[in-house]
Every structure is written in C-alpha cells, then in structure tokens.
Amino acid sequence: MALTWTHKDRGEIRVHEDLEELSIDLVDYIAEMSEASIKEHGAFCIVLSGGSLINLLGKLVETPYNKIVDWAKWYVFWAEERVVSKNHDDSNYKLAKDNLLSKVNVFPRHICSINDTVSGEEAATKYEFAIRQMVKTRTVTASEINDCPKFDLILLGMGSDGHVASLFPNHPALEVKDDWVTYLTDSPKPPPERITFTLPVINSAARVVVVATGESKANAVHLAIDDLPSLERSLSLPARLVQPSSGNLIWFMDKPAGSKLDGFKFPE
C-alpha cells in the first residue's frame, strides 16, 4: 500500500510499494484529471516529458482506461524535446507515439509536437507561437495570474541530478522568465540540443506531477522536498523550483526513490 502525505509547502507525496502500484495510481490520476478538465472546459491539455515516465503510462492503452478516457478531447504537448528528428531514438515525441499515442484515439491535429526540421532556436519560437495561438482560441486555458498558459496537467520526470524537463542545475535556462519556451545547446545530459518549457510555464499549470523512480533519484528527491538546514544548497535544484503558483503539485515515487525522505518509514 502507498504511503501518502502532504508536505506543508512541497505538495502531496505518494510513495508506492513498487512500479506496478505506482503506474496504476498514476494512470488513475490522469484519467480522473482528464474527466475533470473536460467537464470544466471541454478539453484536456496534457503535457508529457521523456524518459522512464512514459513506460509508466502504459496502462492507459489498456482496459478500462482505453475505453473510459475521452481521447478525442485530449490535446498533447511536451515539456521538452530533444533537437533530433521525430524518428530518432532520442525523440520524446517518438517515445510517446510508440508507447501511447499510436495506440489511442487522440486526433493527430491535437498532438502539438515540436518541429524537427529547423534549429532548436527556431523550433522553440515556433512551439511557443503555436501555444500562444491555442491560448488565444481558448483551447489552452490562460493563467489568471500571469501571461502564461495554464495547462491542465504537466507530467515531469526527474533526473538523478534533480533536472526536470530540460532545466538542469545551475543552467541559465532556469533564469528565463519572459519566454514560455527556451532552447539549450549544452545540455549536460545527451543529446546536447534541447527545447524546454521555462519555469514560469511549469509553475502556472493547474497540476504538476513529478515522477521519480529508483534509488539513483533518492538524494535529488530529498533535496527537492525536505526542509533542509542549508536551503541555499538546494535552491538551484530544478525540481525544488517546481512550485505551482496556484496549482497542485504531486510527487509519485517508488520506495527506493523515497528512501532518503525525512521520516521515511515503510511499514514492514
């Protein structure tokens, strides 16, 4: 059984017994938020990332989810993309397409993938423009408190260095405030060229989920969530900078990833 609690300012924390339990809880949550968003504004604007997170969404293509989710109302975006072609193994679009999107009935015109025929800089500009148009036409909700889009749900993975999307520790992309999308040519993790949502966009979402699994993420989870004696050390940790202004933050993790959290004790 999962251990769940709410941290006073770091959101809801769900530590799962194993990956099977985590993936069921995660897809249940996504299905629930899809229904709620469609009821509220007629669409579900979901933002994906890359990495191991996508495998945990596999159950969405199985019964009952494949039948109960209103796929026709889904609009799919990416929090980040690698500057590679869409059929390259490093492409986040390809990962999601192969494992999820090709197996459900999301309209291809609702899949807002990133242009893979231009430079990272141009692709970032075009992607931001496309999202701005969708905010104008109200497919994507506008934030009530700033100039940003308010996505219904942003799904983020987290690297063992605490990076989220393609926002890496101490990288200047963390400081970008005026653009919704930026690009980098020096990602510490390959491939070096990437496009990423900026922190203001991530923090304007209605809900942000961070998924972390495995022991290699345990220290970053601790630095991202726990109250620390020298908080400054963790302040440039991207995962700690995920702080939705008016939305919800939920952490889904397995026991190894949660093992260094303060007070972590799973019943025997």
Ligand SMILES: O=C1O[C@H](COP(=O)(O)O)[C@@H](O)[C@H](O)[C@H]1O
């Ligand atoms: O480079 C990336 O890494 C993170 C973490 O990946 P994981 O495979 O360790 O879960 C991922 O969230 C991000 O989308 C990706 O571009």
